[in-house]
Amino acid sequence: MDRFDFDISFFSRAIELALEAEKQGNLPIGAVITLDGRVVAEGKNSIWAPVFNPNRHAEVEALRNVPEDLWGYSRKMTLYTTLEPCLMCTGAILLHRLNQVVYGSSDTYGGASSIFGHMPTYFEDELAKIAWIGPAYPGECDKLFERVMKLVEGRRNQTLNSIQEQE
Numbered sequence: 001m002d003r004f005d006f007d008i009s010f011f012s013r014a015i016e017l018a019l020e021a022e023k024q025g026n027l028p029i030g031a032v033i034t035l036d037g038r039v040v041a042e043g044k045n046s047i048w049a050p051v052f053n054p055n056r057h058a059e060v061e062a063l064r065n066v067p068e069d070l071w072g073y074s075r076k077m078t079l080y081t082t083l084e085p086c087l088m089c090t091g092a093i094l095l096h097r098l099n100q101v102v103y104g105s106s107d108t109y110g111g112a113s114s115i116f117g118h119m120p121t122y123f124e125d126e127l128a129k130i131a132w133i134g135p136a137y138p139g140e141c142d143k144l145f146e147r148v149m150k151l152v153e154g155r156r157n158q159t160l161n162s163i164q165e166q167e
Contacts, residue, residue, distance in 0.1 A: 010034055010080040011104055011137045017044040017058065018082045018144050025049035027151055028144045031058040031081040033066055033098075035073055041065035048155070058082070059089040063096055075099050075129075082141045083148065084111035084134055094126040103134035104141025109149060 017030025021044035029045040043061025078100040090112035
């Protein structure tokens with residue numbers, strides 16, 4: 001199996017995780033972390049269910065799930081995620097010192113790439129050490145991003161309606 005085949009299989013798993021997240025009432029975003037051609041951690045968005053927790057993004061959940069004894073190899077790890085990481089996730093990725101980030105779809109709403117070149121020195125230095133690749137799988141992942149945006153908009157409208165009802 002060549003490198004491209006591995007990429008597709010890792011994206012396929014991230015997409016499965018995204019779909020699981022959506023079935024559980026969350027945004028359809030999934031992430032896997034690989035080391036030496038195998039998945040070592042997974043994460044899926046769980047910000048809305050079972051309870052509201054805004055920092056439970058797929059990438060952060062995957063980082064939390066990396067076995068402690070593997071962190072010495074972080075510079076060999078690759079994170080595959082269905083959506084361009086946000087500012088919070090990007091900071092966590094940089095602090096964990098991964099080797100590579102491969103994202104499936106650009107996030108024009110909340111993706112962090114627009115701040116590259118405008119971060120504090122430490123973060124810019126770490127970013128320079130990471131291969132940041134994407135959008136690498138838009139054919140599949142753009143569809144997930146469209147659903148993310150519909151769900152976010154629906155949630156926003158629901159919140160506004162609730163506020164108006166309380167007034």
